[in-house]
Amino acid sequence: MPCGGDCKGIKTEITLKADKTYALSSQAIGRDAKPALYNGTYYLDKATSIITLDAEGDHLKFKIIDDGADGMLQKLDKFGAEEQGGPPARYFLHKVQ
Numbered sequence: 001m002p003c004g005g006d007c008k009g010i011k012t013e014i015t016l017k018a019d020k021t022y023a024l025s026s027q028a029i030g031r032d033a034k035p036a037l038y039n040g041t042y043y044l045d046k047a048t049s050i051i052t053l054d055a056e057g058d059h060l061k062f063k064i065i066d067d068g069a070d071g072m073l074q075k076l077d078k079f080g081a082e083e084q085g086g087p088p089a090r091y092f093l094h095k096v097q
Contacts, residue, residue, distance in 0.1 A: 003028060011035075012093060014062070014073070016042065016051065024057055050080055062093070071095040 003010045008029040015023045022042050027035035040056035049064040051073070061076040075091040077083050083091045 009090065012075075013096075014093065020044075022053060022057065024053070024060075048080070050076065065092070 011025075011027045011029055013025045017023075020041050020043070022038075022040060024038040025035045026038075027033065038053075038057050040054040042054065042057070043052045044050075045052070051062045051064065053060045059078065061078065061080050062073040063076055063080075065072040065074055072095060073093040075083055075093065082088065
């Protein structure tokens, strides 16, 4: 994910569980800070394939691009639209096995 200032980016990992809970880790690349960790629940809007995290996750939104083996999530803005603050490819989270 993009970030401002002298930051090279934000390493973001999210685990979505079947019981509608998540674990989110976010860490600025190139800084010695420990990752910020968030845990909570999420809501999946099946009609739009948009996941919304609870208040603990700052109501972040992600669109499911593909839920298969090569699944990806796309980070959206707070209104559910595509992010505009950097190259679009930097807002995709790729599935890790």
